[in-house]
Amino acid sequence: MRGQNRSGLRFTVTVAATMFGAIVVALGALAAGPNIVPRVTGAAQPMQEASPPPLARPITDDVRRMRNYPEQPPVIPHAIEGYQLTLHTNRCLECHRRQFTEGSGAPMISVTHFMDRDGQVLADVTPRRYFCTACHVQQTDAKPLVGNDFEDMLLVGKSRR
Amino acid sequence: MKAIFARVKALLLRFWHVISRPSAYLSLGFLTLGGFICGVMFWGAFNTALELTNKENFCISCHEMHDNVYQELQRTVHFTNRSGVRATCPDCHVPHEWTHKIARKMQASKEVWGKIFGTISTREKFLDKRLELAKHEWARLKANDSLECRNCHSAIAMDFTKQTRRAAEIHSRYLVKGERTCIDCHKGIAHELPDMTGIEPGWRAPPELRGSGSSLELHRIGLVDYLADL
Numbered sequence: 547m548r549g550q551n552r553s554g555l556r557f558t559v560t561v562a563a564t565m566f567g568a569i570v571v572a573l574g575a576l577a578a579g580p581n582i583v584p585r586v587t588g589a590a591q592p593m594q595e596a597s598p599p600p601l602a603r604p605i606t607d608d609v610r611r612m613r614n615y616p617e618q619p620p621v622i623p624h625a626i627e628g629y630q631l632t633l634h635t636n637r638c639l640e641c642h643r644r645q646f647t648e649g650s651g652a653p654m655i656s657v658t659h660f661m662d663r664d665g666q667v668l669a670d671v672t673p674r675r676y677f678c679t680a681c682h683v684q685q686t687d688a689k690p691l692v693g694n695d696f697e698d699m700l701l702v703g704k705s706r707r
Numbered sequence: 708m709k710a711i712f713a714r715v716k717a718l719l720l721r722f723w724h725v726i727s728r729p730s731a732y733l734s735l736g737f738l739t740l741g742g743f744i745c746g747v748m749f750w751g752a753f754n755t756a757l758e759l760t761n762k763e764n765f766c767i768s769c770h771e772m773h774d775n776v777y778q779e780l781q782r783t784v785h786f787t788n789r790s791g792v793r794a795t796c797p798d799c800h801v802p803h804e805w806t807h808k809i810a811r812k813m814q815a816s817k818e819v820w821g822k823i824f825g826t827i828s829t830r831e832k833f834l835d836k837r838l839e840l841a842k843h844e845w846a847r848l849k850a851n852d853s854l855e856c857r858n859c860h861s862a863i864a865m866d867f868t869k870q871t872r873r874a875a876e877i878h879s880r881y882l883v884k885g886e887r888t889c890i891d892c893h894k895g896i897a898h899e900l901p902d903m904t905g906i907e908p909g910w911r912a913p914p915e916l917r918g919s920g921s922s923l924e925l926h927r928i929g930l931v932d933y934l935a936d937l
Contacts, residue, residue: 606871624873628784628896635900640908649911 583692602688610653611685615699619681620653626684631677638678639671757812763795769822772796775833779898786897792859799855799897800844807851838901845890853889860889881910 606625613620629637641650659675660667730738759765767773777796780786785794802808820826827833827840848855862882867875881887891909894900 608871608873625871630895630900632899635895635903646908646911650908 602686605685605687614696619683622682622684626679631679636676636678642678643671757808760812761797761801761808763797766796771822771827771833775827775830776898783897794859794897798858802851802854803858807854834901841894841898841901845894848890849888856889856893877910 604625604627605623608623610623611621626638631637639655640646641652642655644654646652647654655671655675657667659671660669662668662672663674767777780796785799787793801811825832827836862878865878867879870878877892881892882889887909894909
């Protein structure tokens with residue numbers, strides 16, 4: 547401890563101040579009851595075997611979801627279980643590739659997906675956009691673990707309570 | 708050379724001489740009953756041996772199958788699922804009907820050759836050959852109208868109302884009308900896929916059937932005409 551190198555009086559004062567501060571904080575915490583974010587590990591004891599909650603079911607209703615902001619990657623409204631997405635094959639592009647959208651009725655991958663990082667437009671999907679599920683995800687019926695007060699930017703300031 | 712040929716001929720002639728005459732020592736009853744019992748035993752042994760080679764354990768006794776395709780199968784819905792039905796190797800890769808099974812088994816003698824000479828004895832060799840092997844299976848299932856799929860999944864028993872809207876629509880448009888068969892769209896349902904570059908999605912009509920109704924096709928024809936005029 548650094549305090550021990552200096553005068554004994556100073557060390558005593560520091561310790562006393564720290565303890566006083568700790569007590570004040572602890573009392574405050576007891577009184578106010580702060581919002582504690584749930585632990586990621588869940589409520590179970592760490593060393594005990596916990597029964598896992600049932601897996602959430604994916605939403606597969608095929609209805610396009612509004613994006614929460616323009617740059618949001620659209621979410622996937624259909625089942626993708628067992629779809630192979632490897633270096634060899636991309637099941638998503640079997641419907642969403644430009645050439646196939648006429649037959650499949652699926653939305654085409656957006657124009658940004660044809661551009662490499664220098665803004666050059668390629669004839670097919672650019673390698674950096676190849677792995678769809680890096681950005682596009684399925685939605686499930688799982689309950690959110692923590693609350694969310696995200697507001698649509700058009701409503702910001704208008705719906706002040 | 709000539710001497711050997713003559714000896715073989717003499718042997719065959721002697722055999723024919725013995726077999727073409729009535730038996731001198733054995734009774735007719737012994738011969739017919741004995742023949743019948745031997746026949747049953749042979750047939751039973753043959754079919755038992757055939758069944759032994761038609762088990763998952765037999766397939767994965769070779770490291771080529773165990774280390775590659777079997778590992779991949781274990782991650783798919785055909786291995787574990789909510790209703791506990793499991794498809795093993797022969798369920799999909801060997802026809803269940805006897806004649807077709809024998810035909811497939813005879814074809815599979817090629818695989819013994821491959822095993823002996825190590826055609827896919829390493830992971831790299833297997834990956835290099837995967838597209839060719841997969842194409843064989845796709846062609847076989849295409850030719851028999853996905854018979855092995857239909858041993859369990861029949862179009863008649865499908866409840867389209869229990870499927871998602873998209874799946875029901877596609878199945879009633881392509882599957883029920885017989886325009887496509889299972890394997891056309893459902894490739895890679897039990898194993899990882901090879902490099903699929905250039906292999907079109909199964910729901911697409913084959914090029915010769917692609918009608919002029921497609922705007923893509925109209926575009927192509929227009930381009931061809933334009934280039935011909937130049």
